[in-house]
Amino acid sequence: MQSNTWNPYIAGALTGVLLTLSVLVAGKYFGASTTFARTAAKIEAVAGIDTGRIEYFTTKGGKFGPDSIPNWQVLFVVGIALGGLGASLASGTFKLQPVPTMWAERFGERPLWRNLTAFVGGAILIFGARLAGGCPSGHGLSGLAQLAVSGFVALTFFFVGGWITAKLLYRD
């Protein structure tokens, strides 16, 4: 482990403090996956598609529709990217890397397969997250911190699906 890496227990505990403060000050629990459905709605609306005819984008008073952007969560997701950029530059750990190390050791350095897998994986993952009603932020962090039954079930099956997939990809 690099010496300037933060201890995951301490960084995690600070994240717990941050989540608590976010709920107290802004009334907002962490979540991320809805942002991608909303972005899709926004792109479709800009492209001239009538999102009013798509039930998901009109349900719950347009919660997932094109007019839900911008909102707290979209800025939260953008903030994570900015925080990742700033922290990596400040600590000298920023690294332009087309293919992750573990992937390259198993499947080679070609970005094509990696990017294709990343795209397909991203699509499957949001499909699953929207069906489940959340991701490791919404169901995992926020759900379990509230001791929600939905969070315990979802987080368990996030890992079940991930464990099986990783096992198939990296079988010996």
Added chain:
Amino acid sequence: MSLLYGLLTGILFGILLQRAEVLRYDRQVGALRLKDMTIFKFMLSAILVAAVGIYVLKDLGMVALSLKSTSIGAQVVGGTVFGIGWGLLGYCPGTAGGALGEGRLDAAWGLVGMVAGGALYALFYPVAKATVISWGQWGKITLPQATGLSPWIVIVVLASLCLAMFRLFEKKGV
């Protein structure tokens, strides 16, 4: 103001994720392969601290819970589908943007895929609502409500389980 809070909270979260190396593909898939427990250590620590914080503030009447409905069908099927995508991508919706921020270019393709997945799910939603989501609906319920136990007993049990796992991780050096 809500937008500013979102941005600020995101930046702080991004810094914590980046400095603990939680954003990395190798850490995320390492956790799914049960070879690197960094993600578990980070997540479970965050959950424990936030659970105590939120339930203390709730007991003081200063915050309200915001629960997601329990649908066993949605969370089992959707959760497993999410896991399959997670195993392929190696980043999750919250961390993919941060991974791109620290220079992982493959995360950009994951982010584009996520928007495509959002569009696809919107088309599938009427079918999902009539089938998977309707299976095993228990409503907005917490484990203390479901079991009749005090939240503090549930938190103590959860904390004990997490601490036992942390001891195991450190003993195994993962």
